[in-house]
Amino acid sequence: MLTALTLTLTLASIPSTAPDGIHLQATEERSARLIAQGPPPLPMRDNPVAPAGGRELELQGRIDSINSRLRELKNDWPTISVVMAWVGWSVSPIALVGLLVMLAGGAIGAPVVTLIGVVMLIVGLAAVAIGIAGVVTGITASNAAKSEREELIREREGLERELKTLRQSPGGAPGVDRAFESSPRLFTVAAF
Numbered sequence: 001m002l003t004a005l006t007l008t009l010t011l012a013s014i015p016s017t018a019p020d021g022i023h024l025q026a027t028e029e030r031s032a033r034l035i036a037q038g039p040p041p042l043p044m045r046d047n048p049v050a051p052a053g054g055r056e057l058e059l060q061g062r063i064d065s066i067n068s069r070l071r072e073l074k075n076d077w078p079t080i081s082v083v084m085a086w087v088g089w090s091v092s093p094i095a096l097v098g099l100l101v102m103l104a105g106g107a108i109g110a111p112v113v114t115l116i117g118v119v120m121l122i123v124g125l126a127a128v129a130i131g132i133a134g135v136v137t138g139i140t141a142s143n144a145a146k147s148e149r150e151e152l153i154r155e156r157e158g159l160e161r162e163l164k165t166l167r168q169s170p171g172g173a174p175g176v177d178r179a180f181e182s183s184p185r186l187f188t189v190a191a192f
Contacts, residue, residue: 059163066156073152075145077138085138088131095124 077085098120105113 056163056166059159063156063159066152070152073145073149075142078141081134081138084130084134088127088134091127092124092131094120095128098124
């Protein structure tokens with residue numbers, strides 16, 4: 001063990017003149033050599049479109065734009081639908097009052113009271129129609145926003161999956177193909 005350490009230190013202290021390592025002749029049949037090789041050059045893959053880093057940037061940009069769109073997207077009812085529903089359902093009880101006034105006007109034989117009851121009934125029924133229209137348009141707009149949100153979320157999940165695959169692929173550096181079996185650094189300290 002001590003001999004190997006001494007030989008290693010001796011060989012390491014000799015200046016290198018040959019480009020491929022240091023070769024020493026110990027005897028006629030045995031040789032001691034020190035070879036230090038770096039890793040082989042990494043083969044480049046042919047990618048005419050864009051390197052993996054460019055694809056990652058493109059995917060991240062699309063994910064960011066989808067996130068911005070999701071933040072802007074509202075699942076709530078539009079304001080006009082809320083106003084229509086509120087006004088409709090607030091004014092609709094007038095239809096019941098108008099019906100009672102119309103019946104009372106017919107019972108006492110007062111045509112003016114009956115006419116007021118008919119007008120109140122028509123206003124109340126119009127309010128019911130406006131309220132129904134507000135609810136229908138609100139539900140329709142909310143469902144459209146929910147389906148768009150779900151579609152954007154599915155698209156974002158697909159892009160995030162692809163981005164994760166790119167980041168976890170063995171080709172860490174852009175344009176470098178690391179799918180081959182790389183040999184570790186080869187250090188032959190002494191061979192006899």
